[in-house]
Amino acid sequence: MLPNLLYLNNALKQTGFKSPALKKENWRQITAERMKETDWDYVKSDVEPFLENQNDIKIFTKQTLLTLLS
DSSP states (O other), rough: OOOOOHHHEEEEEEEEOOOOOOOOHHHHHHHHHHHHTSSSHHHHHHHGGGGGGGGGTTOOHHHHOOOOOO
């Protein structure tokens, strides 16, 4: 499934994102590269309060998402 690249690029631009614009051909690679640099403990603590099922945090891992992006 392809994200809404227009909205995503506009949001990234507003936050000072400096990489090339995300396109159909590169969004997975750029997202994966950015994830590799991210403090995953911080991401999990930020996302966890929004999960309807708190057990979902067990499968919300960096490796799972990187696998889905490849």
